[in-house]
Amino acid sequence: MIELKNVRFSVPADESNDGGGPTKTIINDVSFTFEKGKFYGITGPNGGGKTTLSKLIMGINPVTSGSITLDGQDISDMSITDRARAGIAYGFQNSARFKGTTFRDLLSIAAGTDDEAALTRIIAGLGICSLDFLDKPVDTKLSGGEIKKIELATIIARNPKVAIYDEPDTGIDLWTIGPMVEVLKREQKEKGTTTIVVSHNRTFLEAADEILMIRDGRIAYSGGLDGALPILEDLSACSFGDLCEGETDVRCFR
Amino acid sequence: MLDALDKELLKTVADLESIPKGAYNIRKNGKLLGREVSANIDIESNAEGTGIVITIKPGTKDESVHIPVILSQAGLHDVVYNTFIVGEDADVTIIAGCGIHCGGSAPEGHEGIHEFRIGRNARLKYVEKHVALGEGKGKRTLNPTTNVYLDENAYAEMELSQLGGVDEARRVNTAELGPGSAILITERVMTDGDQRAESKNELILQGEDSKANIVSRSVVKGDSKQDFFVNLEARAKCYGHIECDAIIMDNGISETVPALKALHPDAALTHEASIGKIANDQLMKLMSLGLTYDESVNRIIQGFLK
Numbered sequence: 001m002i003e004l005k006n007v008r009f010s011v012p013a014d015e016s017n018d019g020g021g022p023t024k025t026i027i028n029d030v031s032f033t034f035e036k037g038k039f040y041g042i043t044g045p046n047g048g049g050k051t052t053l054s055k056l057i058m059g060i061n062p063v064t065s066g067s068i069t070l071d072g073q074d075i076s077d078m079s080i081t082d083r084a085r086a087g088i089a090y091g092f093q094n095s096a097r098f099k100g101t102t103f104r105d106l107l108s109i110a111a112g113t114d115d116e117a118a119l120t121r122i123i124a125g126l127g128i129c130s131l132d133f134l135d136k137p138v139d140t141k142l143s144g145g146e147i148k149k150i151e152l153a154t155i156i157a158r159n160p161k162v163a164i165y166d167e168p169d170t171g172i173d174l175w176t177i178g179p180m181v182e183v184l185k186r187e188q189k190e191k192g193t194t195t196i197v198v199s200h201n202r203t204f205l206e207a208a209d210e211i212l213m214i215r216d217g218r219i220a221y222s223g224g225l226d227g228a229l230p231i232l233e234d235l236s237a238c239s240f241g242d243l244c245e246g247e248t249d250v251r252c253f254r
Numbered sequence: 255m256l257d258a259l260d261k262e263l264l265k266t267v268a269d270l271e272s273i274p275k276g277a278y279n280i281r282k283n284g285k286l287l288g289r290e291v292s293a294n295i296d297i298e299s300n301a302e303g304t305g306i307v308i309t310i311k312p313g314t315k316d317e318s319v320h321i322p323v324i325l326s327q328a329g330l331h332d333v334v335y336n337t338f339i340v341g342e343d344a345d346v347t348i349i350a351g352c353g354i355h356c357g358g359s360a361p362e363g364h365e366g367i368h369e370f371r372i373g374r375n376a377r378l379k380y381v382e383k384h385v386a387l388g389e390g391k392g393k394r395t396l397n398p399t400t401n402v403y404l405d406e407n408a409y410a411e412m413e414l415s416q417l418g419g420v421d422e423a424r425r426v427n428t429a430e431l432g433p434g435s436a437i438l439i440t441e442r443v444m445t446d447g448d449q450r451a452e453s454k455n456e457l458i459l460q461g462e463d464s465k466a467n468i469v470s471r472s473v474v475k476g477d478s479k480q481d482f483f484v485n486l487e488a489r490a491k492c493y494g495h496i497e498c499d500a501i502i503m504d505n506g507i508s509e510t511v512p513a514l515k516a517l518h519p520d521a522a523l524t525h526e527a528s529i530g531k532i533a534n535d536q537l538m539k540l541m542s543l544g545l546t547y548d549e550s551v552n553r554i555i556q557g558f559l560k
Binding site for chain 1 (some may be wrong): 545
């Protein structure tokens with residue numbers, strides 16, 4: 001269980017200004033409890049704070065104020081490493097590319113073993129059948145789909161209590177999304193993994209037990225997908241609400 | 255014949271636990287320590303007595319030669335001129351390397367000037383490791399020169415590495431490629447403290463359809479400095495690529511100058527070069543897998559230099 005209490009994250013309004021000066025609030029007083037074993041879909045307009053919120057949980061961004069607890073333990077000041085060891089795993093939207101590091105290297109670190117049979121078991125469950133894939137360098141030559149499979153595999157290999165995926169469908173083909181959702185649902189069911197997926201993709205949102213909509217750094221909605229759909233449709237039609245010149249304006253295609 | 259120190263040096267530079275099987279020539283403190291020839295590989299001292307000539311018979315397959323040099327005598331600066339003649343259609347591996355152990359304050363150094371003549375259709379893999387060990391404060395210098403001549407359709411793969419302890423290194427690599435020949439040079443250098451390393455490379459693609467690929471990976475730590483220069487000159491329809499990456503840490507500085515010269519309209523030459531700190535997203539990824547910051551840095555560097 002992950003509990004956010006009055007979580008706030010702000011950055012200097014002017015990037016060149018490190019300390020003091022005016023600030024810009026990205027996440028504004030968010031309180032929410034992610035229940036153990038549930039599947040959450042986080043969605044909302046671009047720039048609304050979805051990725052930032054998920055990074056706050058992993059510790060990639062530090063909270064400015066408020067607290068985050070994991071199973072009752074305050075993790076707000078813990079490093080990424082310690083949060084990982086405490087059971088949180090994070091799938092990056094833009095996965096890191098290395099030089100000289102292979103999939104096998106990453107998977108061994110994630111699984112805590114380099115035992116070939118153990119690694120094979122993990123990847124077989126993900127529909128990566130070819131063993132050759134293990135020795136692929138995780139570099140810029142990988143396709144978007146390949147790197148996402150690698151990202152997914154390293155998270156599942158951690159066997160985490162809480163798995164966070166930031167836009168796991170970026171760069172993969174439509175046909176791969178279905179099987180990917182099945183893998184996440186299976187992990188949730190079999191291992192009781194609390195699953196948090198940041199996505200705009202309907203397949204992921206339909207798989208979720210609860211939808212969380214983040215807009216302007218706040219929770220604009222939480223609940224079932226049915227309740228979220230009207231708001232989502234509204235958002236998908238126009239994401240420039242603030243600048244809108246009105247329905248009668250010819251430049252508006254709504 | 256080999257003491258504990260010799261064994262440690264040999265293991266580090268040539269992965270040798272003891273005297274190797276097959277042809278070898280071990281040089282210790284400027285003198286011959288042991289030599290063995292095989293039916294197909296001959297090793298002789300050169301006429302001037304300044305080095306060795308290794309002759310590999312045409313058609314020799316799957317054989318290897320070890321030619322390590324070890325140095326543990328304070329104040330010694332050893333210079334050798336070695337010539338390697340690889341016969342037509344041969345396919346061999348040469349494992350060289352120099353290990354310095356410095357126990358005192360006097361400087362120690364080695365300069366290996368190697369010339370390779372690789373015959374038609376022959377394949378050579380050359381592995382060279384340089385290290386310096388020991389607690390002594392004496393300056394350790396390693397200045398290797400490698401000159402390669404590739405005949406028609408010959409192939410050479412050269413792995414050159416310097417992974418620690420060497421205070422000053424000035425490397426020169428040159429290659430001249432005949433028609434259809436190819437060379438792949440991979441250089442890995444790690445420096446720390448006040449160490450200096452410089453590598454100058456001159457590759458001439460002389461023959462039609464020749465190919466050259468040179469890859470450099472540098473890790474520059476502490477207050478050290480590494481410079482890397484490459485000139486790739488195309489004189490025929492050919493293909494050449496330079497890839498040089500440097501990771502700088504602490505106060506390390508690096509200069510990388512890749513140069514391409516196309517003197518023929520059908521030459522295809524490319525280069526990519528990058529210098530920078532370890533990318534933040536790489537560190538984040540490894541830390542999110544449970545490694546500490548320092549462990550993550552080590553893993554990234556290990557992979558980079560692998």
